[in-house]
Amino acid sequence: MAFKKKKTSFVIALLFLLTAFVGMQTSSAALEATLVAMASGPYLGEECSSILLNASGSYGAEGDSLTYRWNIDGSWVENGYYPYMEWTWYDDFSGEIILEVSDGTNTATDNTFVTISNVPPQIFSIEGLTEVDVDTELFLLVNFFDGLSDSRSPTASLDTFTAVFSWDDGTSTELSLGVGEFSASASHTYAEKGIYQIIITVVDDNGGEAVAEWAVTVGDISPVEAGPNGTINEGSMFLSHGFLADIDSVTYTAIVDYYDDTGAFSLQLNSGNTFNLNHTYLDDGVYTVLVTVYNDGMEYGSDTAMVTVNNVPPSVESLSVSPMNPYLPGALFQFTALFSDPGILDTHTVKIEWGDGTSTQNTAEAGITKVSGSHSYAKAGEYKIVVTVTDDDGGTANASMSVVVKSPTTSTDAIRGIIIGLKIPKGLKNNLLSILENIPHLLKHHKIHAAVHQLQAFIHFVEAHSGKNLPRTQAKELIQTTRMIIDTLRTT
Numbered sequence: 001m002a003f004k005k006k007k008t009s010f011v012i013a014l015l016f017l018l019t020a021f022v023g024m025q026t027s028s029a030a031l032e033a034t035l036v037a038m039a040s041g042p043y044l045g046e047e048c049s050s051i052l053l054n055a056s057g058s059y060g061a062e063g064d065s066l067t068y069r070w071n072i073d074g075s076w077v078e079n080g081y082y083p084y085m086e087w088t089w090y091d092d093f094s095g096e097i098i099l100e101v102s103d104g105t106n107t108a109t110d111n112t113f114v115t116i117s118n119v120p121p122q123i124f125s126i127e128g129l130t131e132v133d134v135d136t137e138l139f140l141l142v143n144f145f146d147g148l149s150d151s152r153s154p155t156a157s158l159d160t161f162t163a164v165f166s167w168d169d170g171t172s173t174e175l176s177l178g179v180g181e182f183s184a185s186a187s188h189t190y191a192e193k194g195i196y197q198i199i200i201t202v203v204d205d206n207g208g209e210a211v212a213e214w215a216v217t218v219g220d221i222s223p224v225e226a227g228p229n230g231t232i233n234e235g236s237m238f239l240s241h242g243f244l245a246d247i248d249s250v251t252y253t254a255i256v257d258y259y260d261d262t263g264a265f266s267l268q269l270n271s272g273n274t275f276n277l278n279h280t281y282l283d284d285g286v287y288t289v290l291v292t293v294y295n296d297g298m299e300y301g302s303d304t305a306m307v308t309v310n311n312v313p314p315s316v317e318s319l320s321v322s323p324m325n326p327y328l329p330g331a332l333f334q335f336t337a338l339f340s341d342p343g344i345l346d347t348h349t350v351k352i353e354w355g356d357g358t359s360t361q362n363t364a365e366a367g368i369t370k371v372s373g374s375h376s377y378a379k380a381g382e383y384k385i386v387v388t389v390t391d392d393d394g395g396t397a398n399a400s401m402s403v404v405v406k407s408p409t410t411s412t413d414a415i416r417g418i419i420i421g422l423k424i425p426k427g428l429k430n431n432l433l434s435i436l437e438n439i440p441h442l443l444k445h446h447k448i449h450a451a452v453h454q455l456q457a458f459i460h461f462v463e464a465h466s467g468k469n470l471p472r473t474q475a476k477e478l479i480q481t482t483r484m485i486i487d488t489l490r491t492t
């Protein structure tokens with residue numbers, strides 16, 4: 001490289017001489033004013049390392065002694081009679097510098113390009129404890145340097161820094177450091193015991209980066225750590241994780257028993273000998289999770305974690321009746337309640353209060369979430385049916401719906417009222433009323449079929465007189481109302 005560089009300078013000098021020679025042909029003044037500045041370059045370097053600027057290719061007329069100065073970052077730096085000058089940039093830089101040579105009378109200049117690259121910081125040491133207790137502060141101090149870390153004369157850069165401590169528990173601490181601030185300290189408190197790989201990163205303001213790791217053991221670590229205790233709801237998954245004190249993989253195997261009668265499972269060990277626990281508990285209770293680890297068939301260690309599973313009360317999903325409401329007294333209908341419970345092993349008691357002072361109680365076995373019952377009401381009125389679902393652990397929920405029971409007598413009375421109000425011949429009016437006369441009696445004795453038959457006969461009679469001595473609009477109203485009563489009766 002050095003050879004190539006020299007050669008390049010030589011070629012440039014030769015080119016310059018040729019140019020001067022060509023100039024001589026055209027201008028005799030050029031011969032007298034022989035003064036040439038040669039800045040060499042381009043120069044490449046790193047921040048904080050000195051560069052030798054070489055103006056030795058410059059020349060003047062024979063016998064002249066030359067003086068040199070360089071313009072760097074806008075300022076002139078005098079270098080007397082020395083063609084060589086050492087210069088150090090303390091930060092990365094990219095731009096032109098100017099050489100000026102003087103023979104005492106005239107001056108000549110030359111420009112060249114300089115590229116100084118950034119040097120990343122270097123972490124020298126980390127100070128701190130490698131073992132702390134849970135809930136106790138861990139202090140870490142990181143020492144680093146940025147620039148030329150020569151032990152005899154270190155040269156610091158003008159960079160600023162960001163230091164990040166990643167604590168390996170999902171949290172981190174970030175610090176901003178000024179020029180020349182080559183140490184950073186941070187503290188952290190761990191809530192859970194474990195072995196943590198802390199990563200410390202120092203980045204300078206030009207993106208140069210240094211990374212170091214620090215391992216800390218938090219709490220008394222036994223050979224196997226099953227992880228913290230947990231609390232969940234029935235029907236949901238217990239998620240946790242644990243680890244072995246020995247992070248170097250040998251031939252460990254592990255099993256886990258969640259102690260809810262589902263038996264023992266083989267437990268997969270991740271790299272670094274950590275493991276994940278996940279299990280769905282179907283009923284409430286306090287369960288022990290036992291993790292046992294073997295090394296070549298011999299027990300290496302075991303540990304437990306406790307899981308408290310809370311009962312979740314059931315919830316009523318829907319209430320429905322069939323056939324559709326409203327009903328007549330004595331009409332039997334089917335009532336259905338749907339409910340749910342995340343504790344799928346729970347049994348349930350379902351109480352249906354019909355709103356007329358009677359109630360029905362059912363027991364739903366585990367897995368059954370639908371309860372039906374049939375009922376009829378003796379009297380007309382609006383009834384509120386209340387359903388209460390209770391699981392075998394005391395969790396409870398209720399819901400209600402209203403049903404309406406209409407009296408058919410009341411309905412036929414309405415038709416009678418219409419007829420009495422009509423302006424029609426008295427004979428026709430009496431005939432209409434007489435057809436309806438027997439209906440309340442039939443309904444009272446649940447002779448629904450006979451009542452329907454009688455109402456149909458009434459419709460036929462009305463149709464026969466419609467548009468004659470009974471106006472069409474009034475006939476239509478009577479027929480519609482009667483059909484509604486028939487529909488109601490047919491659903492009973």
Ligand SMILES: [Ca+2]
Nearest residue numbers: 092118159206
């Ligand atoms: Ca820099």
Ligand SMILES: [Ca+2]
Nearest residue numbers: 119146159204
């Ligand atoms: Ca730097």
Ligand SMILES: [Ca+2]
Nearest residue numbers: 284311343393
């Ligand atoms: Ca339960």
Ligand SMILES: [Ca+2]
Nearest residue numbers: 312343346391
């Ligand atoms: Ca439950």
